[in-house]
Structures are given as C-alpha cells and as structure tokens.
Amino acid sequence: MTDNINIQDIVKTENLVHKKSSVMTENTMHYCPGCGHGTTHQIVAEVIEEMGIQQDTIGITPVGCSVLMYNYLDIDMQEAAHGRAPALATAIKRLLPEKFVFTYQGDGDLAAIGTAETIHSCNRGENILIIFINNGIYGMTGGQMAPTTIEGMKSSTTPYGRDVKLMGNPLKMTDIVATLPGTYYVTRQSVHKPGNVRKTKKAIRKAFEYQKLNKGTCFIEIVSNCPSGWKMTPVESNEWMEQNMFPFYPLGDFKVPEE
Amino acid sequence: MAKLKGAIVIDKELCKGCGVCVTACPTEVIALSSEVNGKGYNYAEAVNMDACTGCTNCAVVCPDGVITVYRMKV
Numbered sequence: 119m120t121d122n123i124n125i126q127d128i129v130k131t132e133n134l135v136h137k138k139s140s141v142m143t144e145n146t147m148h149y150c151p152g153c154g155h156g157t158t159h160q161i162v163a164e165v166i167e168e169m170g171i172q173q174d175t176i177g178i179t180p181v182g183c184s185v186l187m188y189n190y191l192d193i194d195m196q197e198a199a200h201g202r203a204p205a206l207a208t209a210i211k212r213l214l215p216e217k218f219v220f221t222y223q224g225d226g227d228l229a230a231i232g233t234a235e236t237i238h239s240c241n242r243g244e245n246i247l248i249i250f251i252n253n254g255i256y257g258m259t260g261g262q263m264a265p266t267t268i269e270g271m272k273s274s275t276t277p278y279g280r281d282v283k284l285m286g287n288p289l290k291m292t293d294i295v296a297t298l299p300g301t302y303y304v305t306r307q308s309v310h311k312p313g314n315v316r317k318t319k320k321a322i323r324k325a326f327e328y329q330k331l332n333k334g335t336c337f338i339e340i341v342s343n344c345p346s347g348w349k350m351t352p353v354e355s356n357e358w359m360e361q362n363m364f365p366f367y368p369l370g371d372f373k374v375p376e377e
Numbered sequence: 378m379a380k381l382k383g384a385i386v387i388d389k390e391l392c393k394g395c396g397v398c399v400t401a402c403p404t405e406v407i408a409l410s411s412e413v414n415g416k417g418y419n420y421a422e423a424v425n426m427d428a429c430t431g432c433t434n435c436a437v438v439c440p441d442g443v444i445t446v447y448r449m450k451v
C-alpha cells in the first residue's frame with residue numbers, strides 16, 4: 119500500500135520538515151563547495167528565526183572568507199577591521215544592551231591579529247557571543263599557516279607541514295578563554311555531520327539565551343574545514359578533520375554554567 | 378504499522394556538488410549526477426527516493442541550504 123505513495127503526495131506544505139531559514143537572504147554564498155562557513159550561517163539564521171530576534175540581533179563580520187556574511191543573513195551587521203570584532207561588539211552591546219550581539223570570526227582573525235581583543239573582551243565578560251570558526255588556516259588569503267595550524271599540517275607557508283621547533287606551537291584559544299573569569303559558556307563543536315550541526319545549533323541557542331540574562335561572554339569554537347586551502351574534496355576534508363584536528367582540538371564543553 | 382515516508386527537493390542550480398549530503402544520508406537516497414548544472418557542478422539528485430524517511434540529515438549538513446525535506450506518516 120505504501121508503495122502507491124508518490125512524491126507529489128509527500129511534497130506538500132503540511133509535510134514540510136526542513137527548509138532554508140527565512141533569515142537567510144536569496145544571495146548565493148560565495149563559499150567553496152562543502153565549506154563549513156555556509157553550514158554555520160544556516161544554523162545561526164535558524165536560531166535567530168526560531169527565537170524571533172531578527173530585528174534585535176546585530177552581528178559583527180570579520181576579515182576572512184566570511185567577510186561578506188552580511189550579504190547572506192538578513193539582519194543588521196557591521197564589518198570590523200581585522201581581528202577587532204570583539205571590540206566593536208563590546209561598543210555596540212554597551213550602547214544597545216537590549217540587542218543580541220555576536221561576532222563571527224575565523225582563526226586568523228580571532229587567534230592571530232585579534233588575540234588581544236578576544237582575550238580582553240572575554241576577560242571583561244562582555245555580554246556578547248563569539249563564534250569562532252577554526253579551520254587551522256588563513257582561508258581567504260591562500261591557505262597560509264595560522265596560529266591554529268596543527269603540528270605537521272601542510273599549508274601554503276608550511277609545505278612540508280608545521281614544524282613546531284621552527285614555527286612554534288599551535289594555539290588553543292578555547293582552552294585559554296575558558297580559564298578567564300568573564301566567560302560564562304565555552305564550548306567546542308563542529309558542523310561536518312548532522313548530529314554535530316544539531317549540537318552546535320543548540321549551543322548557539324543557549325548562548326543567546328544566556329545573553330538575554332546578561333551572563334557574560336559566550337564562546338563557541340567550531341572546528342571546521344577548508345577544502346580549498348587543505349587541497350581536498352569536501353568529504354575528504356571532513357574525514358581528515360576527524361582524524362587529525364579532533365585529537366588536538368577535542369569537541370565538547372569547556373565551561374558550562376551550574377544550573 | 379505507521380511508517381515515515383520522506384521526500385526531498387534539491388535546487389539543482391544552486392547545488393555546489395560538494396557531496397556532504399550524500400555521505401550524511403543513512404539510506405543512500407542521494408548521489409551526485411554525472412550531468413553538471415549551470416555552474417558546472419555535478420549536482421546532487423535523489424536516485425532512491427523510496428528509501429527516504431525524511432530524517433532531514435542531508436538538509437542539515439548542506440552548506441548552501443538547497444535541500445527542502447518533506448515527511449508524512451503512511
């Protein structure tokens with residue numbers, strides 16, 4: 119009997135269970151195929167839609183591949199100079215405390231040129247959400263080594279792999295900010311598999327809920343891929359990430375509020 | 378016994394052929410086409426829609442949000 123059901127019977131508005139969020143614009147994203155930036159944008163938009171805060175959210179875009187994020191999310195957004203997103207978010211949140219304010223930053227932006235802004239805004243406990251996309255590389259500028267590039271990882275400036283004797287150790291920003299008194303909720307997630315996307319979405323939702331209660335800085339790292347910079351197919355990059363990035367950057371909560 | 382039956386609609390012109398939906402589908406509904414779309418990507422298509430349960434996994438991992446999912450009890 120079920121065999122008689124055809125697609126037209128199922129594809130009806132009343133049966134709809136997932137579609138692109140209405141907070142996303144119709145613009146086609148410029149990201150490379152399979153890039154985690156796109157997946158993350160979708161869930162940020164979904165949370166904003168589900169919380170009904172489209173008119174009350176202000177995002178700060180970084181310098182990096184996601185510099186044009188304001189073309190894709192239909193919310194107020196402000197572009198910051200490289201690494202300065204948390205400083206700008208601090209100002210906006212202090213001036214407009216009723217708004218939901220978040221930054222969206224790559225690892226070159228947040229963990230290299232913006233290290234000071236990141237650490238001090240977290241230490242001050244600014245009431246903002248920082249979303250940190252860690253793909254271990256400077257994606258936009260051609261895949262150079264970032265502070266987050268793991269040992270042995272190839273990049274355009276470490277063609278034989280990162281040698282820590284010469285280039286120093288990779289930096290774990292999430293571990294650092296979790297030790298600061300101003301952070302309230304700190305977690306490391308990913309968006310490469312359905313279960314991980316759902317978990318990360320829940321984390322973003324939680325962070326916005328905490329912001330409503332003025333709890334302090336929430337910090338969500340998303341270990342992500344850069345298929346173009348890593349010179350892999352998207353599916354290969356996700357596998358490589360699981361095998362090589364996750365052992366060094368294990369997923370999970372670093373600081374969770376006592377309920 | 379009630380069973381879940383799903384169907385997906387992929388916007389083939391907006392698909393970038395990344396293939397992450399293919400690996401995310403537990404019932405092997407999706408494959409990349411040998412044809413290319415206007416952008417030159419081997420777009421994703423449902424090749425085994427009968428096996429779709431409407432679990433939404435494919436849509437949840439699609440970076441470009443081009444998959445819409447429907448589900449009904451039959």
Ligand SMILES: Cc1ncc(C[n+]2csc(CCOP(=O)(O)OP(=O)(O)O)c2C)c(N)n1
Pocket residue numbers: 181182183184200223224225226227228251253255256257258259264344
């Ligand atoms: C002040 C300044 N210095 C350097 C640059 C060049 N630049 C542009 S993007 C970028 C790095 C971006 O890497 P990341 O933050 O990891 O983001 P991704 O592109 O990987 O998403 C750099 C160094 C710049 N635009 N401005």
Ligand code: SF4
Pocket residue numbers: 148149150153154155183253257258343344345346347
């Ligand atoms: S260069 Fe890397 S981070 Fe940038 S859009 Fe392409 S895959 Fe994504």
Ligand code: SF4
Pocket residue numbers: 383384385401402403404405406407428429430431432433434435436446
């Ligand atoms: S909804 Fe689930 S079963 Fe259907 S195609 Fe997508 S992943 Fe496969």
Ligand code: SF4
Pocket residue numbers: 152387391392393394395396397398399420421438439440441442443444
């Ligand atoms: S995940 Fe989206 S963009 Fe990638 S192949 Fe599937 S439908 Fe196309």
